[in-house]
Amino acid sequence: MMMYGWDGNGWGIGAWVAMALLMLIFWGGVVTVVVLLLRRPHPGEGPAAPRPPHHDAERILNERFARGEIDEQELTARRTALRRQE
Template sequence: MGPNGDHMGWWGMGWSWVFLVLLVVGIVILIVVLVRAFAARGPRQTPHRIGTNGARELLDERYARGEIDTSEYDERRQRLDGAPDA
């Protein structure tokens, strides 16, 4: 028996502190994971739809951002629309 009449003595109190520290660390890790998961769901993270409509939207966005010029935009748009080259 321990000095106070309990069966665990100092060992029982020592393990409870270890458990408490692990619990707090686990909660902090859970909060960090949840914040990152919800922060990653921004408008820039949404995937484009697959298919002709998604490709056309991507082409329109690239043209609007100035990544491609008008001639390249027109050429690629004609290919997506299925029209023969002029």
């Protein structure tokens, strides 16, 4: 009496190896898709836009003005000079 493929004349070892390989490929693909989705940049989180070179210089000028190292006239003159170089 045959018991639905359990009689020893079924698929054989080759089919079991093929199924195991296909399962590994399937789950590897699922993991790859999940990793790629998690690693992609989200809106607004991409690489920062390059700042103009004068941005750092203006920040330093503002800090010096806040500490009282330069007066408003010197701040304005240097800021104007920086912006002219663009």
